[in-house]
Amino acid sequence: MKRIVIIGGGPAGYEAALVAAQLRADVTVIEADGAGGACVLSDCVPSKTFIASSEVVTGYRDTEEFGIHSDGLEAVTVDATAVHERVKRLALAQSADVHSKLVKAGVTFVAGTARLGEDTLGHTHRVVVSPHGSDSEYAIEASIVLIATGATPRVLASAVPDGERVLTWRQVYDLPELPQRLIVIGSGVTGAEFASAYLAMGVPVTLVSSRDRVMPHEDPDAATAIEQVFRARGMTILNNSRAEAVTRVGDGVEVRLSDGRTVTGSHALIAVGSVPNTDGLGLTEYGVTVADSGFVPVDRVSRTNVPGIYAAGDCTGVLPLASVAAMQGRIAMWHALGEAVVPLRLRTVAANVFTDPELATVGVSQNEVDDGRVPARQVMLPLAGNARAKMADLHDGFVKLFCRPASGQIIGGVVVAPRASELIMPITVAVENHMTVSQLAHTITIYPSLSGSIAEAARQLMWHDEE
Numbered sequence: 001m002k003r004i005v006i007i008g009g010g011p012a013g014y015e016a017a018l019v020a021a022q023l024r025a026d027v028t029v030i031e032a033d034g035a036g037g038a039c040v041l042s043d044c045v046p047s048k049t050f051i052a053s054s055e056v057v058t059g060y061r062d063t064e065e066f067g068i069h070s071d072g073l074e075a076v077t078v079d080a081t082a083v084h085e086r087v088k089r090l091a092l093a094q095s096a097d098v099h100s101k102l103v104k105a106g107v108t109f110v111a112g113t114a115r116l117g118e119d120t121l122g123h124t125h126r127v128v129v130s131p132h133g134s135d136s137e138y139a140i141e142a143s144i145v146l147i148a149t150g151a152t153p154r155v156l157a158s159a160v161p162d163g164e165r166v167l168t169w170r171q172v173y174d175l176p177e178l179p180q181r182l183i184v185i186g187s188g189v190t191g192a193e194f195a196s197a198y199l200a201m202g203v204p205v206t207l208v209s210s211r212d213r214v215m216p217h218e219d220p221d222a223a224t225a226i227e228q229v230f231r232a233r234g235m236t237i238l239n240n241s242r243a244e245a246v247t248r249v250g251d252g253v254e255v256r257l258s259d260g261r262t263v264t265g266s267h268a269l270i271a272v273g274s275v276p277n278t279d280g281l282g283l284t285e286y287g288v289t290v291a292d293s294g295f296v297p298v299d300r301v302s303r304t305n306v307p308g309i310y311a312a313g314d315c316t317g318v319l320p321l322a323s324v325a326a327m328q329g330r331i332a333m334w335h336a337l338g339e340a341v342v343p344l345r346l347r348t349v350a351a352n353v354f355t356d357p358e359l360a361t362v363g364v365s366q367n368e369v370d371d372g373r374v375p376a377r378q379v380m381l382p383l384a385g386n387a388r389a390k391m392a393d394l395h396d397g398f399v400k401l402f403c404r405p406a407s408g409q410i411i412g413g414v415v416v417a418p419r420a421s422e423l424i425m426p427i428t429v430a431v432e433n434h435m436t437v438s439q440l441a442h443t444i445t446i447y448p449s450l451s452g453s454i455a456e457a458a459r460q461l462m463w464h465d466e467e
Contacts (some may be wrong), residue, residue, distance in 0.1 A: 008148030010037025012313030016329030021105040035099035052202035058232040116282035151274035151314035159246035179267035191271035300343035341448035352421040360424035363412025388448035
């Protein structure tokens, strides 16, 4: 029986553990914070739970259009303490569920930290474990080691979080009340999601973006559409503005921009990316290559440069998505334990931004098509023409499809809509299974439905084929 040690219990770690246990390996997971790791306890699960509360508030917007008189958003109050307690309660419940699943599968779960020990002769790797609540360490001789330690919010030297007024996204749930005026620094996915959620809850939001649009790495049409929604709902967006420093001023904060301007608010949320948790693991000493950025380079089956040492998840810098982390972990175990395995294919990974409306993408990007790297035909259908969208009074959003010029094979798509995270699924299936626009066009959809626009987009591309 192979002994496997997994350092880190987030999606990469616990999904890997479940696969390895299923394949009858002896599996130990060492996790510092709790089953599910930061993803479940402080990042993805809490933030999406928080966003779910903001969506409830959004339901009171423009109800008169439907003939419903609710006194509007002004009549809605948000109990921040109750919201935050729910966030924490659901995170702990999800962590408990993950822990139970691991234990039921026969995985040994250790609360603590671990590092690679001294290199030893033979075919094992020594892992030194430091359990919480104990001064003594012990070593495990493992056949396979998976590094799945995740990442931590990046901190600016000129904007050090204090947990009170200057915050990372992990600290917002400890606030006794909602910010009176929030400044969000960083307009990537995390910054945009929190800016959207707080705006929906009635908080005046200023979003500081160092680029010419929010979410600069997302589809330009989609990012522009969401920025227009943000502005229409009252958000102040400072494009091409770089935050140089954040300081406490009385009961608020002052953000100094690189051009000399200053912005004041009650709180500042720092959302400028993450740094990998790879210090203190003994990686370099053991001979594992670590990039200058701190990430651990891996191949498409999650191998590092040292045989028997794998890495998965945010610590690898491949793609910071829980779904990708989980698949990297599974692939590592399938490969390590001799199972048939398909190397990681990022081209078929769907991603979603949980703003309002949501932004979901899969496959090739608009930039790849525009600069000629990927030849493609495309069509973009505004949701405003969709019957179900009209019934729901949805004016913003669209469905976009990309296909190969000759064969009509679907190679990508973008959806901007409520629940785009669900609507992207049929496009993802089409990309994964090399379906053509003709096949998608001949699929009967529910009428009326937002998903009908996906089939309609395919029909328009199919008509181009016939022309």
